[in-house]
Amino acid sequence: MAIFEFKLPDLGEGVQEGELVKWHVKAGDSVKEDQTLAEVMTDKATVTVPSPKAGRVVQTHGKEGDIAKVHHPLVTLEIEGAAPAQAAGHGAPAAHGAPAAAAAAQPQALSAKGDGAQAASKVLATPLTRRMAREHGLNLAEIAGSGPQGRVMKADVEAALAGASAAPRNEVAASAPAAQARPAAPSVPQGRGDERIALRGLRKKIAEKMVRSKFTAPHFGFVEEVDCTELVALRKRLNETLAASGEHTKLSFLPFIIKAVLAAMKKYPHLNANMDEAAQELVVRGEFNIGIAVATNEGLTVPVIKNADRLTLRELANEVVRLSNAARDRKLKMEELTGGSFTITSLGQTGGIFATPIINHPEVAIMGIHRMRKRPVVDKNDQIVVREMMNLSISADHRVIDGQVAADFVYEVIKYLERPDMLFLAMA
Template structure:
């Protein structure tokens, strides 16, 4: 009995995905749970497992093609089993009983082809949407996907070709610049392609401004020492790390400045603030970057927050992060302190309107009350916000409130 390999839903907002690479080829044996291909969505890349033991008899969605969530991308069947993988011809007569089984193996997008001049046109759902939005006639495009299906890549290539032809008739110099611009990022695949797209979109759709400030850690260091004297090592393990305490300071400040705990969707002009704090923790991976989400972080104690941060960042690095913890953050924290960076300009994790960058600890020479020169520790912080929605003054107040919580660390226990 044949089994379809379906495009998985990796996150709450995922509607389609791209097949980046087929690890297994047609005709090769597979075992249930074995990785057969890698796919990517807007925010994540993942490996797809074989749903059953057997032979990969058909690759429906080729590398580089896009498919809707739950749409078949391949077929696994038993050795010796015959599967009709051809696209069914359109017919007026009622299908026979044995035709119904074969029809189930055809992608949904292929069951409802466009018809023009008597010819059938096969196109992915996303390709149809793009063609409609850009007023492109699908009959003018030659598909490069499986069974000559038109893909998103074909639409983009056609649009690029048409744009270049128009530009060349008016301004050769402008045409060369346009071509160079549109070729930026060519060849990127997998997670890097996803990151490139999201970073570019973030900068294109927002008015990002970054402000900086340092937090004096003198009181924080004393706070940690005093807590350690009164609690056992087991009780405080990791709970008083700088990352955890900065996260708690951000959560408390967000409750006072809800406009920073928000989403903005420029396409719909939608602006939404949240009572709940779903904290994103930017996490470096060997091949890119991911932002796992700590849901309902505002309800957690320092100890609970510490455990949650450790759990999601470790899962992200191991590639075992649950889909619901990939999207939905309302504010993000990113830390380059271990790299020795003092200040930087974090890019917004859209649709969020704020992100806090944490730098490396800095030594500062100052005078104590007795006039003696002493060394203190300071923590550089960089806040990026969307100036379309938030003015400089309230953003500065928000950053100042974070600093206040850090410099008065007992407030973090509230």
């Protein structure tokens, strides 16, 4: 028998760490080759980590909620024969039943040497934050973190670069006046009958991403109503035609809205973009990869429809259903969660009058679709008529998208939704 120390393998896309969401084994358990050892949540997706060998679990490293680092010990196994050398890509995790993305990450380079490097490796920080610190020669251990559990956020690194908070942690703690240090988050006293729910897994990642977006991109919001009466009639006719031909596809409103957004982007391409924070550049994407927000039991997930402009209405409808089901069943592939250039979030029947969604950073805009309802309106002949009305909202990164541009983009989308026959000309 031999002892084999299994290290967390590459997770792909340059990811260097992930949160231990759930252990599937414990010390003393016997495991088979390829049996799931743990679930790890990265910034991209939840991945399952399989065992590279059959054997007995001697020790698991870390508890649920801890941060596991690539190329650091995850599980110690007792196996038969000599312990094999761990290959760089062996046992690469898969995103809940799907093949893993190609491993591209290298072991995390530290931003300092000796004791400073060792201390930096223990600091809670996202891969983006670590990369920024490394590129600018900063030691994460010397930066006061403002995130949960002292996590160093991107804003903290930016502040350190600006000279606002470059004092080492121990100096900050001992310095006077104390106002120079970031105040610690107040603890909530325990009350009778209270239930405490740890912020973990997808919910924790959502929280981190929303905070990063709101503190990085100044949001500009705009709302306008759209008359969907003609769209409702067209959708009904098309679905009747599909049903009569034996087609199982049923068109929702979302494929039409996606097509309207794509048509509007031809006139306003800067909405189909990402913001490169490191280079301070607006990257106008050459592909149209539309994210669709899907509510799951664990929280909101945004799968991405790749090259949406190349799909027909029927193909878009099928892809929306496929990705939505995969998100709820936790079977999305890594590549289906990355590369988005614009996001649409539909609040469905509970959409209310309007809302201002948070941008899916590094994208520069997100559109919200709200509840459609029949309302009396005054038509062009000054007659009161009943129409199918719905509100559209947009949130845009005001650093790179002017308010006028965001508003004009919404009106361009509305033009296609109010005259949906024009969509077929735009698709030609």
